[in-house]
Amino acid sequence: MSKTKKIAIYGKGGIGKSTTVSNIAAARSKDSEVLVIGCDPKADTTRTLVGRRIPTILDILKLKKKDLNQEDIIVKGFGDVKCVESGGPEPGVGCAGRGVIVAMNLLERLGVFKENLDLIIYDVLGDVVCGGFAVPLRENFADEVYIVTSGEYMSLYAANNICKGIKKLKGNLGGIICNCRGIENELEIVEEFAKIVNTKIIGVMPRNELVQKAEIEAKTVIEKFPDSEQAELYIELGENIYNNQKFDIPKPMEVDDFEKFFRKFH
Template sequence: MTKKKIAIYGKGGIGKSTTVSNIAASYDNSTFVIGCDPKSDTTRTLVGKRIPTILDTMRNNKNPVLDDVLYEGFNNTLCVESGGPEPGVGCAGRGVIVAMKLLNQLGAFDSNPELVIYDVLGDVVCGGFSVPLREEYADEVYIVTSGEYMSLYAANNIAKGIRKLNGKLGGIICNCRNVENEVEIVSEFAKLLSTEVIGIIPRSPLVQSSEFQAKTVVEVYPDSDQSNEYRKLIKSIMDNDNLVAPTPLESEEFEKFFYSYVDN
């Protein structure tokens, strides 16, 4: 039986896919990773290459089978990418809707993996990208952010979306960018959302080095401190039962919080 079905949200470029792939690589039980970002790069470092997306496969094959879209990655992870439309054409969120319908039809979840992870583009406002929550594929959400203004602003908007969809927030993941007072400001932000920082991932050159090889840090540098941080994070997530309805800030409250804290 599946123990956890989680969705990872965050501002574009904040490190969601890196976080997802490395925590998946760190988990030693059956794990299913579903990339819901039209960039389709979530599973690249798990599989070692870009895999065909569900939308691309369906364009060429109207009756795909599960083996056409499901790939095995590092540490026996199962990997899927939803894909998206041609650039500038159509709704990217639509790809998530189509992908989830097909995965259900093909029995992709019949094996009951212990952990299912959805890597979702940060804009939860869009109907397509809210699918993991709206359709109850995911039971809990984790938001990746740094201490930067735009990252926190996006995280606050995501929290608004989670609350509107009656979702449950499991915590904040601080993916450090080495800005001043970063851990402190993210920790205070988490408190204002009625949650906590569940993991702190330091900035490390090992991330870029491993991704250059199309691999996770956990695979290339298994004994590194960075890999240990990803292992600690997935353990904290799997042990976590403190799920809350977030209390996002109104725009003026957020501005006051950020700038007063930075000034201090």
């Protein structure tokens, strides 16, 4: 596949986007040149790929405003995955989405997107209504979107809102990643949600203690437990996303319809 595949992974804060992104990147690194761009102000997307937190673009710009090059902002992690964190302002000061805007402009200026890359993955916060977080889609840095959700109310509520944003920006929805929390009827709930909003489930990740064990050591499951069933599932998810060619225009629910949908299962 000669054309760079550019995907954005959205979801509610704390739903497991960063875990999903880092493990997909690690899995794909065996066959692909991968760049991961963390667009969450927490700047923790690439921690398990690099083994530590890396300086954010906003941090680097504070220290060195001139003569920046790619080596100043890109850190190579497991499997030679290229890692970048946009960063954000101090809590309570400024706009969290600003870091995304600054990061995208700098990466473009330094020619990062012109490099020989097979896959670019954006990890984007999905429960903040802010123009900065729409940048990967609005400015055509990403071609397709995947939403991480569980079967929980707030996670699905955020996913439905993300669908509204994708529709408004005329984005391509590639599917739903069900990151299970172990609640009753979880897969059935998420499958029904995906059907209603006009998309598919592209992967199901069961709750597994290996994820936490790996993250304690700042590693992906792919690196720490490469022979585990969970690692195999991440590899399969990475393949499903990388090879996916079917995209949908989402049909998000109105608030009242969403409430009726969710109550049906409880």
